[in-house]
Every structure is written in C-alpha cells, then in structure tokens.
Amino acid sequence: MAAAQGAFSLREVLAAFQACVTEQREVLLGPYLCGWRGLVRFLNGLGAIFSFISKDAVAKIQIMESYCGGERREEYRTLQAMVRYELSGGLVDLQRRSAHPDSGCRTVLRLHRALKWLQLFLEGLRTARQDASTSAICTDSYNASLAAYHPWVVRKAAAVAFCALPSRDAFLEVMNVGGPEEAVEMLGDALPHIRDVYGITQELYEQHRLLDLP
Numbered sequence: 001m002a003a004a005q006g007a008f009s010l011r012e013v014l015a016a017f018q019a020c021v022t023e024q025r026e027v028l029l030g031p032y033l034c035g036w037r038g039l040v041r042f043l044n045g046l047g048a049i050f051s052f053i054s055k056d057a058v059a060k061i062q063i064m065e066s067y068c069g070g071e072r073r074e075e076y077r078t079l080q081a082m083v084r085y086e087l088s089g090g091l092v093d094l095q096r097r098s099a100h101p102d103s104g105c106r107t108v109l110r111l112h113r114a115l116k117w118l119q120l121f122l123e124g125l126r127t128a129r130q131d132a133s134t135s136a137i138c139t140d141s142y143n144a145s146l147a148a149y150h151p152w153v154v155r156k157a158a159a160v161a162f163c164a165l166p167s168r169d170a171f172l173e174v175m176n177v178g179g180p181e182e183a184v185e186m187l188g189d190a191l192p193h194i195r196d197v198y199g200i201t202q203e204l205y206e207q208h209r210l211l212d213l214p
C-alpha cells in the first residue's frame with residue numbers, strides 16, 4: 001500500500017532504487033527521481049533547519065523531471081540515453097557553465113555525488129551501535145563524500161544542521177518500517193541497490209569523463 005501523501009516510506013524509496021536498474025544494466029531516470037523525491041520527503045520531516053538542503057535537492061529533481069516529461073523525453077528515459085543525447089548534441093558545458101548551465105549530465109552528477117553520501121550514511125546507520133550519534137555518522141559520511149565539492153559556507157551550514165539530527169533509534173523509527181531492528185534489516189536490503197545504481201553511474205561518467213562537470 002502506498003504511504004499517505006507526504007509521509008516517508010523507506011519501503012517505497014527502496015522499491016524505487018530497486019526498479020532503477022534494467023536487465024541491460026541501464027539506469028531508468030523515472031524511478032531514480034522517484035527515489036530522490038521520497039528521500040526529500042523524509043528530509044522535510046526532519047525540520048526547517050534542513051530546508052536549504054531539500055530546496056537544492058528539489059531544484060535538481062525538478063530540472064530532471066522537466067527533461068523527463070518534456071519533448072525529448074525518450075532521450076531521458078535512461079541515464080545512458082541522456083549522456084549519449086546531450087554529449088552528441090553538444091548540450092553539456094564541459095569547461096565552465098555557460099550555454100547549458102543546467103544540463104542533465106551536470107544535474108545528475110550533483111545527485112550522484114549525494115547518493116555516495118547516502119550510501120555511506122545508511123551503511124553507518126546500519127552497522128553503528130545502538131547508542132551511536134546519528135550526527136557523527138552523518139558528518140563522517142558527508143566529509144568522506146560531498147564535502148569535497150562544497151564551499152566553506154555550505155560545509156559550515158551542513159555541519160550546524162547535522163547537529164539537529166535525532167538519536168539513531170529515533171531516526172530509525174521515523175523510517176516508518178516498524179522498530180529499529182526492522183529498519184536495520186530493510187537498510188540491509190536497500191543498500192545493494194543503491195550501491196548498484198551508484199556504481200553504474202560512476203562507471204558511465206568515468207567512461208565519458210564527466211565526473212568534474214562545472
């Protein structure tokens with residue numbers, strides 16, 4: 001059953017990332033963006049202090065949704081098709097943002113980097129002791145991933161927001177899958193799919209030298 005509108009369901013996020021990878025190992029953008037929408041719903045429930053993060057994530061999701069629902073939607077069905085289409089059409093700014101500041105390739109790259117943070121954070125949550133600090137897990141995951149791409153002011157704002165995170169058990173409760181044990185089990189199911197999507201995207205972007213898009 002679908003979660004009530006606005007409520008977060010880890011199951012739905014899991015299903016979305018699971019549905020992303022096709023038999024041909026392509027990444028479907030529809031479920032990918034659905035997964036992100038679900039995560040943002042969760043973030044919104046954590047309080048206004050996270051709104052600068054969710055606004056940025058939503059802006060990027062909306063850019064991608066407009067491509068996926070636009071005239072060239074067939075070219076945006078999968079990540080692989082998008083990269084082919086945008087590169088062959090010269091639709092990606094490779095050196096500095098100019099003619100195509102919001103290409104699909106650069107927008108997905110930002111979400112892709114954030115997916116690494118998510119992977120590390122969920123791994124941390126899953127394996128940490130019951131009394132571990134969510135804020136410390138989040139900070140470590142952020143420092144090992146996204147922080148390298150953010151200016152000082154964003155890193156500081158993120159550090160302040162992370163201090164507002166609830167305890168690990170309270171956090172696992174909000175995931176809406178039952179008690180902390182069930183949440184941990186579900187994280188164990190979710191992680192391989194998130195790693196898979198991350199790995200395929202990373203390889204594709206490496207192949208086309210897209211990992212440093214401005």
Ligand SMILES: CCCCCCCC/C=C\CCCCCCCC(=O)N[C@@H](COP(=O)(O)O)[C@H](O)/C=C/CCCCCCCCCCCCC
Nearest residue numbers: 010039040042043052053056057110111114117138154158
């Ligand atoms: C399974 C449930 C548990 C986990 C739930 C986690 C929910 C997280 C939801 C969304 C994650 C945020 C995604 C943020 C995308 C950031 C993309 C980015 O890097 N943007 C920067 C660069 O963009 P351009 O300027 O080049 O266009 C932009 O400058 C960033 C601005 C906002 C700050 C981003 C801080 C990111 C911190 C990520 C940790 C989120 C903490 C959530 C706490 C649970």
